[in-house]
Amino acid sequence: MDVLRRVNWVQVAAMLLLVAIGTTCIWSAGNAREAAFHGMWKANLRTAALGLAIYAALAWADYRKVLQWVSLPAYAGALVLLVAVLALGSEIYGGRRWLWFFQPSEISKLCIIAFLAQVFGMKEPPAWLRSVGGFGLGCALFGIPALLVLMEPDLGTALALAPAFLVMLLAGRVWRRGITALLVAGALGAAALLGAVHEAERPGVTPERREAILRHVPLKPHQLKRVKTFLYPDTDPAGAGYTIRQAMIAIGSGGFAGRGIGKGETNSLKYLPPSISMNDFIFCVYAEETGFVGSLVLLSLFATLCVSCAWIAWGAADLRGRLFALGFATLLFAHVYVNVGMSVGLLPITGLPLPFISSGRTFLLTVMAGLGITQSISIHKEEET
Amino acid sequence: MNDAIDMPGGPACWMVAVGFLAGIAVLAVRLERVQIDSAADSRRRMAVQSExxxxxxxxxxxxxxxxxxxxxxxxxxxxxxxxxxxxxxxxxxxxxxxxxxxxxxxxxxxxxxxxxxxxxxxxxxxxxxxxxxxxxxxxxxxxxxxxxxxxxxxxxxxxxxxxxxxxxxxxxxxxxxxxxxxxxxxxxxxxxxxxxxxxxxxxxxxxxxxxxxxxxxxxxxxxxxxxxxxxxxxxxxxxxxxxxxxxxLALDLGVQSAAEAQLEGHKGACVVMDAATGEVLAFASAPAYDPNEFVPVLRKAVYEGLSKDPAKPLLNRASGGTYAPGSTFKPITALAAVHSGISPSFTYECIGYYQCGKMKIRCSRTWGHGPENVMTALRDSCNPYFCYLGTAAGTNAVVSAARAFGLGSGTGLDFPTDAAGVVPDDAWKRDRYGERWFPGDLAQMSMGQGMLLATPLQMARVAGALGTGLLATPRLIAGMAPELKPLPFTERELGAVREGMRMVVAGGTGKKGAENVDAWVIGKTGTAEVGAGATRRKNTWFIAYAETCEHGADGRPRRAAFPERRIAVAMVVENGESGGGTTAPKVCEVLKSVFGTLGPEPSEAGKEDA
Known part of the structure; x- marks a missing residue:
């Protein structure tokens, strides 16, 4: 069959392997714990099965139709949900991220990318779309939901979306100067922020001066603490620095070959509490149990998955497909990089899940749906519009 | 393929792909550092918190x-x-x-x-x-x-x-x-x-x-x-x-039980030693306590009961109780004198007391023993004779003889309690009482009284040394190399004293000390008076040296050329009547537990002889 030839099997294989690893990871992390966690791998498998169905359906469907008919309502719906979660969401660990049984910010990631692809990948774009006007529109389409997400507060999601947004603008040939300005501003902003916190929290700084500097830093207290812990990891090993310290110990004690599946002590002895050891810090559990070898296998699978998406983007039939595939690949990569990066102390702690491995169900479905659309771009690349 | 000439974003695709690979490479390099380079450190930190x-x-x-x-x-x-x-x-x-x-x-x-x-x-x-x-x-x-x-x-x-x-x-x-x-x-x-x-x-x-x-x-x-x-x-x-x-341990439970049986109901101690090796065969102190009461924890009531008991059951009298050795010291005085040149046959007449300045030292026989030599004076435990003999030999001779027998210092026993006792001299007395050494002090010391103090363990060692001529370091452990120090006296000098001590058990003050014991025994009684007035009491001693014997035609023990066993015993009983009356029969029983009893015939012969 022609369709089967056009399917990107590398992506399918990488995805299935990641689902397998993720389920094993959750099985292992849960089994070492109390009975309440023992069945979590089954729930993950059920979600993955649902995800596969969505994946197959979206891959089968023509992505052009999906983007054309679904992206705008999805985007609008996402905005409504993001507002709703701020108003109605249940507060957990100091943030409003949950609406009933799912996290709108996870779904909104896909909706934003789909809608940006639909807008900037339109077939005969007006001239303004590639210049300042288009840049402004893009900033608005990205900025509004990003701001809503930031208000939850979910800095991680906003940060993970930003590179995808920039890559899409870049690939869509939208006003280069604006993109450059955004990049420069972002870099300067980040540098200024880190510099200010670094200066304010330096040992020996008077409280008055610290206050004076931090008054200009637009961070919430818990975020400030995370940046501080990132800059000075050893200052408070029992308090703010506890998590990252335990994360580093866990990953490090995996060594070359790891302790063996189910034998990680960080998780079984609860040095990382289950609320994070099965979610944002699951990489630590994985790395401790499988070692450097396992970490490399996992990173290679993620690299394969992301590059396969870029490959699909390269071969896409139209700009819409290319932009979506690139945007989604970047989003996926940002999650991997930020999550693993924070676990190994390269980045400050941000609450971003590791695709396929973390136990979040909303995000697993979102990622598989996104991959489904990407697969559709591969399958439908030779068809006429 | 779609090569829509106009389609933008082509370069972005491979730029992004390269960016992905670069990012993964950065993570991999970092992971290599965390998981390979600092793995040992992480394992250690993990162990610190979880092990x-x-x-x-x-x-x-x-x-x-x-x-x-x-x-x-x-x-x-x-x-x-x-x-x-x-x-x-x-x-x-x-x-x-x-x-x-x-x-x-x-x-x-x-x-x-x-x-x-x-x-x-x-x-x-x-x-x-x-x-x-x-x-x-x-x-x-x-x-x-x-x-x-x-x-x-x-x-x-x-x-x-x-x-x-x-x-x-x-x-x-x-x-x-x-x-x-x-x-x-x-x-x-x-x-x-x-x-x-x-x-x-x-x-x-x-x-x-x-x-x-x-x-x-x-x-x-x-x-x-x-x-x-x-x-x-x-x-x-x-x-x-x-x-x-x-x-x-070298401890012989049979001898130990015999010694404890003899001390039953008394306060006192008994040490039995192998004179040839120094091995301690019995080490008894009475009254005793049951060490099981100390396990697993010593209850306060039990401890207070033991520590407040006037009989002091916790006190180890065998090596920690210091007593005036009394007349058991006299063989040492005799050796000091003989060694300083006085003949063993030197005769002095006991008139019932010894006058030393204003002090009158009484003899046990108030009317006096009459003329005595070293041997008979030992047999009779004559006080005036030894006061005179010691005074004639001089303080230095008596003190150095006492020290040669290991008195005044620890015995070297492998045991926590090893009291030194006291061998007083001029310097010691000045240091202790701020008073000079008087002739009366020497006279008192010569008969084992005064400030002289010794433990039963020390006296057992003395008895052994008198018998063998070698001062053995006592040992509790079986099979240790013996440590023997020759006494600075000649066989002739020692022989005279042994003869006197043989007469003690053969018919002298200590005749009950070796009755029917199947061994050649020499001994010396001692009755040390302590305290004054109402608290005046007597600590009674008997020390003995015994060795495996041969039997003569009459069945009486005869000294063997190469005795198989050489045993030294010292026993003290607090508040006794006399060394010969109270302690000697007890030691006799202890000796029997080692050497056995002689048949009835020789015992009769022995009685006739006495």
Whole structure:
């Protein structure tokens, strides 16, 4: 069959392997714990099965139709949900991220990318779309939901979306100067922020001066603490620095070959509490149990998955497909990089899940749906519009 | 392929792909550093937070007598303990309440309320969380049976076994063996290394104390894995504890029992020594105590009862009790004099007292012994003769003779208690009383009175040296190389004194000291007066040297050329009548326990002779 030839099997294989690893990871992390966690791998498998169905359906469907008919309502719906979660969401660990049984910010990631692809990948774009006007529109389409997400507060999601947004603008040939300005501003902003916190929290700084500097830093207290812990990891090993310290110990004690599946002590002895050891810090559990070898296998699978998406983007039939595939690949990569990066102390702690491995169900479905659309771009690349 | 010429974003695709690979490479490099380079450091930090080293108690070596019977052994002691991890709750107080409830429920099963209080539980949670909390110590077989029957209904409870010291012979040789106590163990490998140490058995007195390091064995090591809250998660044995080696004493339980039987109802001590090797065969101090009462912990009431007892049962009289040796010192005075050139046949007439300045020293026979020489004076234990003899020899001669016999210093016994006693001289008296040495002091010392003090152990050594001419260092352990020091006296000088001491048991003051003993015996009685007025009393001595004998045609013991056994005995009985009357018959029984009894015929011959 022609369709089967056009399917990107590398992506399918990488995805299935990641689902397998993720389920094993959750099985292992849960089994070492109390009975309440023992069945979590089954729930993950059920979600993955649902995800596969969505994946197959979206891959089968023509992505052009999906983007054309679904992206705008999805985007609008996402905005409504993001507002709703701020108003109605249940507060957990100091943030409003949950609406009933799912996290709108996870779904909104896909909706934003789909809608940006639909807008900037339109077939005969007006001239303004590639210049300042288009840049402004893009900033608005990205900025509004990003701001809503930031208000939850979910800095991680906003940060993970930003590179995808920039890559899409870049690939869509939208006003280069604006993109450059955004990049420069972002870099300067980040540098200024880190510099200010670094200066304010330096040992020996008077409280008055610290206050004076931090008054200009637009961070919430818990975020400030995370940046501080990132800059000075050893200052408070029992308090703010506890998590990252335990994360580093866990990953490090995996060594070359790891302790063996189910034998990680960080998780079984609860040095990382289950609320994070099965979610944002699951990489630590994985790395401790499988070692450097396992970490490399996992990173290679993620690299394969992301590059396969870029490959699909390269071969896409139209700009819409290319932009979506690139945007989604970047989003996926940002999650991997930020999550693993924070676990190994390269980045400050941000609450971003590791695709396929973390136990979040909303995000697993979102990622598989996104991959489904990407697969559709591969399958439908030779068809006429 | 779509090569829509106009389609933008082509370069972006491969730029992004390269960016992905670069990013993954950065992560991989970082992971290499964390997982390979600092793996050992991370493992160490993990171990610091999750591993607790536990030092486990090693079973203590046994103490065994010469004949192989056990004097100090071990018995299994069963305790029931509770493990906190089975009762984990969100808060510590809920956890403690859960444990309390479980203990109360288990109390009904075991049939004995637990002495564990709520405070004990909280302290356990704070300090020894990862270890079992002992709820009932030393559980009896009935209680254990009831517990085992319901063990499945009592999750979190477990049976813990450890070894406790037991002294099968009770009071026998109590002062020699000593006793043990339990104490917080000293961590073998530094302070930080071990988080928990079992309370370990430690020798507190006697041989248990002196040979503690030998008996103790090598502690083992267990490793506990604890979770983030400190509850035990897993436990593995890293090093098995090594039982301490057995200690074989020279002690002869037969002789020891005989000595203790003789001291029964008295205050006093008896030491029996192998004069040829220094091995201590009996080491008795009366009254004694039962060291089993000190195990596993010495209860306050028991200790106070023992320490307030006027008979001082805790005092080890054998090597720690210092007494005036009385007339048992006279052989030394005699040797000092003979050695300084006075002939053994030198005659002095006893008139019933000895006048020394204004002081009158009385003799036991108030009308006097008449003319005496060294030998007869020893036989009669004539005070004036020895006052005169000592005075004639001079202070230096008597003091150096006393020191040559090891008086005034520790004997070198492998034992914690080894009192030096006192051999006074001018310097000592000035130092102690700020008073110079008077001729009266010398006269008193010459007959073993005054400021002179010696332990029964020292006097047993003296008796042995008088018999063999060699001063042996006493030894408690069997088979150690003997340490013998020749006395600075000639055989001729010693021979004269032995002749006198032979006359003591043959018909002199100590004739009851060797009656029917199948051995060649020499001895000396002693009756030391202590205190004055109402507290005036007598400590009665008998020292003896005995060796395996040959039998003459008449069946009487005759000195053998190469005696098989050479034994020295010293016994003191507080508040006795006289050395010859009180103590000599007791020593006689002890000697019989070593050498056996002579048949009836020779005994009659002996009586006729007396």
């Amino acid at each position: 607790r080293r536990v030092q486990t108690d090693a079973p203590r070596g046994r103490i065994i007598a010469r004949d192989g019977s056990v004097i100090a052994g071990n018995r299994a002691s069963v305790s029931i303990a509770v493990n906190a991890e089975s009762f984990q709750k969100r808060t510590w107080s809920d956890t403690a309440a859960g444990i309390r409830e479980a203990i109360d429920a288990a109390s009904a099963v075991v049939g004995r309320p637990s002495p564990v209080t709520d405070r004990d539980i909280m302290r356990h949670l704070k300090q020894t969380l990862a270890r079992p909390l002992v709820v009932w110590r030393d559980v009896g077989p009935d209680e254990l049976a009831r517990f085992s029957e319901h063990e499945l209904d009592l999750p979190g409870f477990a049976v813990v076994e450890r070894e406790e010291r037991v002294y099968p012979n009770g009071r026998l040789a109590a002062h020699l063996v000593g006793y043990v106590g339990r104490d917080r163990a000293e961590s073998v490998a530094g302070d930080e290394a071990f988080r928990y140490c079992d309370m370990e058995m430690r020798g507190r007195s006697g041989v248990e104390y002196y040979y503690d390091g030998y008996l103790r064995g090598v502690p083992g090591e267990r490793r506990l894995l604890v979770d983030a809250r400190g509850f035990a998660h897993d436990e593995t044995t890293i090093v098995e504890a090594k039982r301490g080696p057995d200690l074989e």
